[in-house]
Structures are given as structure tokens and as C-alpha cells.
Amino acid sequence: MDFMLRLTLYVYCAAIVVYIVREVWRANTMRWVAFGVLSSGFILNTILVLTRWAEAHHAPMSDKFESFVFFAWSIALVYLIFELVTIFIVKVHESRIGIIGALQCVLVAWMICSALQADSTIKELPPALQSNWLVTHVICYFLSYSALSMSFSAAIVYLIHRWIFSGKQKDAVAVEPGSQKKKDYSFDKLAYIAVSIGFPFLTIGLITGSIWAKGAWGTYWGWDPKEIWSLISWLVYLTYMHLPLMLPKTNIKKSFRPILLSIILLIAFPIVLFTFMGLHKLPTSADSDHIYAE
Amino acid sequence: MAKAAEPQQRKSKSNSKTWEILCSVRLAVIIIVIMAVSCVLGTVILQQKSPEEYVGRYGAGLAKFFAAIQFTDIFHSYWFSFLLVLLCVNLGCCTVKRWRNKVLMIGFLVTHISIILILIGCVVDLLTGVKGGVNIYEGKSVDYYLTRPDYQKNPLGFEVFCDDFLIEKHPPKYKLITYVKDKDKQKAVSLKVGKKISIPGTNYAATVKELIEDAEVLHEPINVSDEPKNPALYIQLSAKDNVTAEGWLLAKDRNWYNDTQRDLKIDYVWADTDEAHEKLTNAAAKTSTKPTLEIRIDGTDIVKNVPVEKGQKVSIKGTDYTVEIKDFALDYSKRLVALSEQESNNPAVMVEISGPQGVDSRWSFSKYPDYQDKAHKTIYKDVKLKCTVPEDFSDAKNRVRIVQNRSGKQTITYIKDGKVVSTNDWVIGQSYDIADSDLKIRIAKYFPSHSLKKTVGKKTGGHEGHNHGPGEHHGNPAALIEMEGPRGEYAEWVFAHTPPHWYPDNNFAVLYEKSGMEVKDYKSILRVVENGKTMVTKTIEVNDALKYKGFVFYQSSYDPEGERYTGLQVTKNPGIIVVYTGFILLCLGIVFIFYVKPFLRRKLNKGKKIEEYYSEEEMLAEHIE
Numbered sequence: 001m002d003f004m005l006r007l008t009l010y011v012y013c014a015a016i017v018v019y020i021v022r023e024v025w026r027a028n029t030m031r032w033v034a035f036g037v038l039s040s041g042f043i044l045n046t047i048l049v050l051t052r053w054a055e056a057h058h059a060p061m062s063d064k065f066e067s068f069v070f071f072a073w074s075i076a077l078v079y080l081i082f083e084l085v086t087i088f089i090v091k092v093h094e095s096r097i098g099i100i101g102a103l104q105c106v107l108v109a110w111m112i113c114s115a116l117q118a119d120s121t122i123k124e125l126p127p128a129l130q131s132n133w134l135v136t137h138v139i140c141y142f143l144s145y146s147a148l149s150m151s152f153s154a155a156i157v158y159l160i161h162r163w164i165f166s167g168k169q170k171d172a173v174a175v176e177p178g179s180q181k182k183k184d185y186s187f188d189k190l191a192y193i194a195v196s197i198g199f200p201f202l203t204i205g206l207i208t209g210s211i212w213a214k215g216a217w218g219t220y221w222g223w224d225p226k227e228i229w230s231l232i233s234w235l236v237y238l239t240y241m242h243l244p245l246m247l248p249k250t251n252i253k254k255s256f257r258p259i260l261l262s263i264i265l266l267i268a269f270p271i272v273l274f275t276f277m278g279l280h281k282l283p284t285s286a287d288s289d290h291i292y293a294e
Numbered sequence: 295m296a297k298a299a300e301p302q303q304r305k306s307k308s309n310s311k312t313w314e315i316l317c318s319v320r321l322a323v324i325i326i327v328i329m330a331v332s333c334v335l336g337t338v339i340l341q342q343k344s345p346e347e348y349v350g351r352y353g354a355g356l357a358k359f360f361a362a363i364q365f366t367d368i369f370h371s372y373w374f375s376f377l378l379v380l381l382c383v384n385l386g387c388c389t390v391k392r393w394r395n396k397v398l399m400i401g402f403l404v405t406h407i408s409i410i411l412i413l414i415g416c417v418v419d420l421l422t423g424v425k426g427g428v429n430i431y432e433g434k435s436v437d438y439y440l441t442r443p444d445y446q447k448n449p450l451g452f453e454v455f456c457d458d459f460l461i462e463k464h465p466p467k468y469k470l471i472t473y474v475k476d477k478d479k480q481k482a483v484s485l486k487v488g489k490k491i492s493i494p495g496t497n498y499a500a501t502v503k504e505l506i507e508d509a510e511v512l513h514e515p516i517n518v519s520d521e522p523k524n525p526a527l528y529i530q531l532s533a534k535d536n537v538t539a540e541g542w543l544l545a546k547d548r549n550w551y552n553d554t555q556r557d558l559k560i561d562y563v564w565a566d567t568d569e570a571h572e573k574l575t576n577a578a579a580k581t582s583t584k585p586t587l588e589i590r591i592d593g594t595d596i597v598k599n600v601p602v603e604k605g606q607k608v609s610i611k612g613t614d615y616t617v618e619i620k621d622f623a624l625d626y627s628k629r630l631v632a633l634s635e636q637e638s639n640n641p642a643v644m645v646e647i648s649g650p651q652g653v654d655s656r657w658s659f660s661k662y663p664d665y666q667d668k669a670h671k672t673i674y675k676d677v678k679l680k681c682t683v684p685e686d687f688s689d690a691k692n693r694v695r696i697v698q699n700r701s702g703k704q705t706i707t708y709i710k711d712g713k714v715v716s717t718n719d720w721v722i723g724q725s726y727d728i729a730d731s732d733l734k735i736r737i738a739k740y741f742p743s744h745s746l747k748k749t750v751g752k753k754t755g756g757h758e759g760h761n762h763g764p765g766e767h768h769g770n771p772a773a774l775i776e777m778e779g780p781r782g783e784y785a786e787w788v789f790a791h792t793p794p795h796w797y798p799d800n801n802f803a804v805l806y807e808k809s810g811m812e813v814k815d816y817k818s819i820l821r822v823v824e825n826g827k828t829m830v831t832k833t834i835e836v837n838d839a840l841k842y843k844g845f846v847f848y849q850s851s852y853d854p855e856g857e858r859y860t861g862l863q864v865t866k867n868p869g870i871i872v873v874y875t876g877f878i879l880l881c882l883g884i885v886f887i888f889y890v891k892p893f894l895r896r897k898l899n900k901g902k903k904i905e906e907y908y909s910e911e912e913m914l915a916e917h918i919e
Contacts, residue, residue: 123812124464124810124812124814126812126813127813127814127815127816127835127836127837128836128837130815130836130837131837188917189917192916192917196888197888199884199888200884200885200887200888200889203880203881203884204881204884204885207877207880207881210877211874211877214870215837215838215839216836216837216848217848217850217863218425218839218846218848218850218863218864218865219425219865220870220873221416223336223341223369225337228333228336228337229333229337231333232330232333232334235326235327235329235330235333236330238326239323239326239327239330241915242319242322242323242326243323244914244915244917245319245911245914245915246318246319246320246323247914248914249318249319249320250320258917282337282338283338283340284336284337284338284339284340284341
């Protein structure tokens with residue numbers, strides 16, 4: 001198990017390098033090499049998740065170790081699906097999505113690293129977690145977190161991009177006139193797409209959590225720190241969704257608007273991560289009912 | 295005309311201004327941001343604590359400030375409620391204003407209305423719902439609950455019985471831990487039969503040779519030699535062909551058996567010579583030392599010992615007491631004990647103490663001299679009684695004495711009322727009638743040198759006396775572990791949950807550790823009784839509650855000390871249907887907006903240019919340039 005975990009980490013680390021190389025040396029073959037390396041890491045990760053599921057006799061999402069491995073798996077999954085959709089459905093071939101891939105791989109590697117340091121002994125599920133909602137609720141959240149992490153990466157790249165090319169040209173990739181290739185995404189649009197994928201899952205996760213809490217503890221909303229922080233992350237993304245409607249009515253410059261939105265995304269994802277694994281640092285979490293990812 | 299129109303116009307203008315503000319996205323964003331910030335504050339500042347705690351943590355000034363602006367209970371404060379109401383109004387107005395009768399706007403409508411529904415449902419629950427709890431002791435019932443957080447008793451209108459409360463646990467887990475003392479190195483290894491585990495950096499190794507999941511130490515009787523060093527007989531007593539008792543009698547150790555129900559005692563004696571044999575066979579019942587009763591008067595030096603004989607009367611000098619022994623029972627509970635477990639039971643003396651305040655009669659037990667029989671009132675508390683009964687004492691009228699000697703002479707003698715009735719020679723395997731009774735005695739085995747061999751084997755027999763349901767028995771595993779080191783190989787049975795076993799050089803040890811037994815579930819068997827009739831019976835557990843007449847009973851806590859009571863959360867949520875409708879609509883609406891609408895729109899507007907079918911607002915919302 002430990003060996004497999006290390007191997008997965010090395011493959012993911014290799015994927016970071018390959019994705020950066022792909023960004024610098026834009027060859028079609030390189031794109032498939034990068035995709036292949038990340039896919040093989042993902043397959044190893046899938047084996048990790050499945051063997052853990054078989055060994056523990058419960059969905060591997062209950063403690064710190066299991067949720068790190070599972071989060072890594074879902075980040076890789078969402079990114080790979082996104083890249084496939086870009087190639088085959090949206091048919092963007094000269095995409096710069098690779099840089100997002102590199103950043104996602106960094107996040108994945110970080111999660112596997114954290115899993116390596118976490119206690120990997122199999123623990124029995126406490127009574128409150130023995131529910132069918134566990135799988136639905138956790139999978140919704142992790143898929144949502146994975147998509148939102150992509151919006152975070154896109155926001156970072158967008159801001160760096162704007163900073164480097166400030167005032168030079170609006171779109172960094174000039175599409176040659178008459179080119180058959182579709183126009184690439186701009187990173188702020190990419191961030192929006194990622195949020196629009198992740199936000200519905202975030203909402204469903206919040207609601208299933210609430211229904212589950214009602215079944216287990218008798219209250220659908222108890223102002224528990226975990227509940228409050230998942231509400232905060234939901235509210236922040238809700239703000240992100242509504243801001244573009246409001247901004248034209250303010251005197252904020254049009255060119256600054258995407259920057260503001262990217263900054264919101266930059267704040268939002270750390271809030272999500274804090275909800276996921278930082279809650280034990282809060283003074284109010286001492287009597288919380290579910291700090292299960294600690 | 296113009297004069298009349300002007301104020302109306304002005305009115306509609308001011309109207310439209312507040313309306314504009316109430317409908318605006320700007321207000322929505324502001325409310326959302328304020329809510330998010332107050333949520334953060336609500337987890338950073340401790341909530342719902344005593345005023346002293348705030349002063350201790352934040353200082354007097356800040357504590358006063360927090361209390362004034364209700365930062366100590368943000369989520370139940372007036373301003374937070376106002377925010378929620380304002381959000382509702384904003385959502386409502388905005389929905390009304392923006393609604394165009396278009397398929398693509400269903401998502402917008404549904405999500406906004408669903409949030410209003412959720413908030414309304416919460417308010418309904420807050421005003422008319424019930425949130426409380428109650429503890430029910432096992433076998434008892436309640437017809438009330440306590441509200442939270444003020445613990446007011448409220449009637450339920452029916453009774454809830456807790457018939458049983460159980461804590462189910464996961465089976466224990468076992469692992470083997472090796473320890474090397476001079477390196478202070480501990481390592482957990484897997485228990486696999488036949489796998490040799492070498493401890494790196496040392497020349498120690500451990501191998502699990504055999505593993506028994508449910509093991510016990512068996513003491514197998516064996517014969518070590520033909521010399522009569524420790525003669526033993528295996529005796530079977532039977533009544534009407536049913537064996538009533540059987541076991542080993544050792545001539546030089548525990549050589550007697552008392553059957554108090556049948557008034558019978560069996561002795562097994564060894565004679566070295568023929569003369570001794572003769573003597574022992576023909577001697578009447580060996581007079582064993584009689585039981586004695588010690589009478590002590592508290593607060594004085596008076597102590598008197600009397601032999602226990604029925605009908606004996608003793609007057610205690612220096613006091614007004616007369617003690618009469620009324621009865622003597624060798625085994626108060628008249629238990630029939632297996633022959634191999636024979637031990638002195640609980641002999642008791644019944645005495646009557648006559649004194650100035652009348653007669654005080656009581657049983658005095660040899661094992662529990664201080665036990666006060668609660669059924670009788672003790673009058674003379676200063677009279678302390680203690681009866682001592684020799685271990686092999688018997689008042690049995692019927693006796694069987696089995697005598698054996700070195701030269702092979704073996705007789706069985708039946709004695710009644712102290713007189714020898716018959717004497718026979720016996721052989722192994724033959725049954726002998728005990729005269730005047732329906733009992734038969736059979737001497738099944740003879741070991742001249744009886745000894746016990748300790749072996750570890752699979753546990754046999756049932757698990758009577760264990761308090762667990764079927765299929766929940768957790769065995770006591772044992773592993774035969776071979777340790778290897780500088781002094782060679784050395785194998786030993788190691789039981790789980792026992793102290794570490796050390797290698798002969800005392801530097802290497804293995805420990806078979808038992809861990810786990812985490813709680814699997816808390817379960818309460820609840821029964822609802824209304825007007826004397828049982829309406830519902832349900833075993834509730836975490837994640838599975840009992841519903842009755844709008845009340846829902848959740849398993850939420852228990853008696854941490856003795857599992858004597860179950861802790862239930864009691865709720866009544868009349869608004870839950872509204873809330874859940876809101877939940878479902880929100881899910882559907884949001885999925886529609888982000889996953890259905892984009893594809894539906896493309897389908898509806900095939901062949902058109904984006905600018906033709908996108909409204910300006912949609913282009914903004916979806917970052918289309």
C-alpha cells in the first residue's frame with residue numbers, strides 16, 4: 001500500500017514536469033504524452049481507492065488518509081474529463097489548458113503527499129457515518145472541490161497573464177485570420193466554466209449533508225462549524241456568480257472586472273480547502289460533531 | 295390636470311426607487327457578503343457561552359461590545375434574522391421583476407423560489423417546531439421531553455418505553471508486536487502462519503507456526519508412571535443410567551466428593567500396607583473435625599466458640615443472651631456441583647438468640663459472616679456470628695469409601711449411619727450399586743501417577759454464561775510463535791491480550807496485542823404506548839429514527855457510565871416538507887441552469903448567431919464577449 005502510494009506520487013510528479021514541457025514545447029505528441037502520464041497516475045490512484053474500499057469494507061472517504069487519496073483521485077478525474085471534452089467535443093486543439101494541468105497535478109501531488117504523512121490504519125466507521133448518504137454527499141463535494149480547484153488554477157494563470165501582458169494585447173493567443181482551429185478559451189472564461197461545473201455539485205453536497213444531518217442528529221441545520229464553513233464557501237461562489245450582473249452598474253472599469261472576479265476565486269478556493277481540512281484550528285470546533293477529515 | 299399628475303408621478307418615481315433597490319443584484323450581493331462575513335465571525339468568536347467566559351477570553355470591554363451587538367449568538371440575533379428576511383424580500387422582488395415567460399428561465403425561477411421556501415420552512419420550524427431531548431432508563435418509560443436549551447418539561451401525549459439499550463461493538467483486531475530492548479525498537483508485524491519475520495539490524499526473528507482463533511489452555515490428565523506416586527481414580531456416579539457426576543479423585547489431594555442432594559459422600563484413600571488397608575476398610579466413618587461457631591459480642595471481650603450441633607443451647611456469660619443452634623446446612627442453596635469442581639459450598643448455621651428484647655433468629659453464612667438477611671429484622675446487632683466449616687466436612691449419612699493399596703488390593707465400602715454395610719472388591723469399568731439407593735458408582739480409570747499436561751487447543755463446548763447474541767462471540771486467539779535469536783529457537787504459545795513473552799536472553803519480546811472494539815452502533819428498542827395500547831415498536835439507531843404523531847426520536851447519546859439509559863433527541867418539524875421541497879427544487883434548478891440550459895439553448899436557437907438570442911444580462915453572467 002505504502003509502495004503503491006509512493007509510486008502514484010512519483011507518477012503525478014512526473015506529470016507536473018511533462019505538462020510544463022508540453023506548455024513550452026507545443027507538439028501534438030507532447031500533448032498525448034502528458035495526457036498519458038497523468039492518466040497512468042490516475043489509474044494507479046484508482047487502484048489505491050478500490051483496494052482501500054475492499055480492505056476497509058466501507059467507502060474510503062471517512063478519515064484524513066482516505067479523503068486525501070480520494071480527493072487526489074477526483075481532481076485527476078475532473079481534469080482528465082475536462083481535457084477530453086476540450087479535445088473531442090469543443091475541438092480546441094491548440095489549447096493552453098496544459099498549464100492548468102500542471103497546476104492541478106501540483107495539487108494532486110500535494111494531496112498524495114499529505115496522505116503519505118497521514119495515519120493509514122483502517123478505522124471502523126463511527127455510527128453517524130454509517131449511512132448511504134456518505135457516498136453521495138462526499139462524492140458530490142469532492143467532484144465540486146475538484147472543479148473549483150480548476151477555477152482557482154485558471155484564476156492564478158489569468159492574473160499572471162494579465163500582469164505579464166498588461167496593456168500589450170487583450171488576447172494573448174492571437175488567432176490567425178482564416179485559421180480552421182477554434183479560438184481558445186481565455187482563462188477567465190475557463191475559470192467560469194470550471195465554477196459552473198463545480199457549483200451545482202457544491203449545492204447538492206450542501207443539501208445532501210443537510211438531509212443526512214437531519215436523519216442522524218435530528219436537525220438539518222445546527223450551526224456547526226463544518227456546516228457554517230460549507231455555507232461560507234457556497235456564499236462566496238454565489239457572489240462570484242452574481243457579480244457580473246452587478247458590475248456594469250458600478251463605476252468599476254470594464255477591463256478590471258475579470259481581475260476582480262479572479263481575485264474572488266483566489267479567495268474562494270482557500271476557503272474551500274479550509275472547510276475541508278483546516279477546521280480544527282477554529283476555537284469553536286471543540287464541540288463540533290463532525291470534524292471527520294481531521 | 296397637470297397639477298394632479300405631478301404628485302402621482304413623484305410617488306411612482308420614489309416607489310420605483312425603493313423597488314429598484316429591493317430588486318437589485320447589488321443588494322443581493324451585499325447581503326450575501328455580509329452573511330458570509332458574519333458566518334466567519336460566528337466560527338471565530340465562541341458562540342452561546344456564559345458572559346464570564348467572554349470576559350475571560352476577550353477582556354471586559356470587548357465582551358461588553360460583543361454582547362451589545364449580539365456577536366455572542368450571531369445566528370440567533372435580530373440583525374441576522376433581519377438579513378435573512380431582507381434576502382427573502384430581495385429574492386422575491388427580483389424574481390417577480392426579471393421573470394420573462396421563457397423556458398430557459400425555469401432554472402432562475404426555481405432556484406430563487408426554492409431558497410425562499412427553505413427560509414420560510416425554517417421559520418415555520420422555529421416558531422411551531424420542537425427541539426428537545428430526553429433520557430430513558432432501560433425498562434422505564436417517559437411521557438414528556440425536555441426542551442433545549444432551557445430544559446422545560448413538556449408532555450408528549452403518549453408514553454415511550456425503552457425496552458433495551460445496546461451498544462454494538464466491532465470485533466477486536468489483533469496484531470503482533472515485536473520489541474528489541476537494546477535498540478528500543480518496536481515493530482508491528484502481520485500475523486501470517488509460516489512467514490518468518492526478521493527484525494532488521496538484529497539477529498532476532500519470529501515465525502508464527504500455528505494460529506488458533508478461539509483457543510484455550512487445556513489441562514489434559516495423563517499418567518506419568520506406573521509407580522503409585524499420585525494415585526487417582528476417575529469416578530462416575532449415575533442414577534438410572536444417567537451420569538450425574540464424574541471426575542477425578544486424587545488420594546493425596548482432593549479425595550472426597552459431597553453430594554448434598556443425596557446425602558452422600560465418597561472418599562478415596564490410599565493405604566500403603568495391607569494392615570492399613572484392613573483398618574481403613576473396616577473403620578466406621580472417619581470422624582472429621584466438626585464445624586464451629588464463633589460468637590462475639592461487639593464492644594466487649596466476650597468470644598465463645600461452640601461446636602455446631604443441632605439443638606445446642608449456649609448462654610453467654612456476662613450478657614443476657616442465649617444462643618440456640620436451630621439448623622445447619624452444608625450447602626444453603628443445595629447446589630449440585632460437578633465432581634471435578636468440588637469445593638466447599640456455602641455452609642450456613644441458623645441460630646436463635648434469646649435476649650431481653652425477644653427472639654432474634656438468623657442464618658449465618660460461613661463465606662459471608664457480615665451478611666444481614668434482609669428478610670429478617672436483626673435485633674441484637676452487637677452479636678456477631680462466624681461459622682467455620684472444615685473443607686472436607688460432611689454430615690452425610692451415606693458414605694462410600696474406596697480404598698486401594700500398593701499390593702493391588704482394592705475395596706469399595708458402603709457405610710450408613712456410621713456402620714459398615716458392605717465391602718466389595720472392585721475392578722475398573724464395573725458398576726456397583728450403592729445399597730438403599732438408586733445410585734450406581736463406576737470407577738472408570740486409574741492413574742497411579744496422575745499429572746496434568748498443559749496444551750493449547752481449539753476451544754470446545756458452548757459459550758454459556760457469555761452475555762452476547764449469536765454470532766457475536768469473539769474468541770480468544772492464540773499463536774504458536776517461534777522466536778529465533780542468539781540462544782537458538784524457542785517456541786511458545788502466546789495468547790492475545792497477555793503480557794509480552796520474552797526470549798530467554800530477555801532482550802527480545804513479542805506481544806500479541808488486542809485493539810479495536812470500536813462502537814459499531816447504538817441501538818434502543820423503543821415502544822410507544824398510548825391509552826394502554828402499544829402503537830409502535832422500533833429498534834432505533836443512529837441514522838434510523840422512530841416517528842410517531844409528528845414527533846421524531848433520534849438516538850443521540852447514552853449513559854457513559856453503565857449503559858443504563860439511552861439519550862434521545864426529540865424533534866417535531868412541521869416545516870420540514872417546505873424545507874425539503876425547497877431542497878429538491880434548488881437541486882433541480884441549479885442542475886438545470888448549469889447542465890441543461892446551455893445545451894437546450896443551443897438546440898432551441900440552432901443556426902442563429904449568439905448575439906441574437908443572448909440577452910445582455912446572460913452574456914454578462916456567462917462571460918461571453
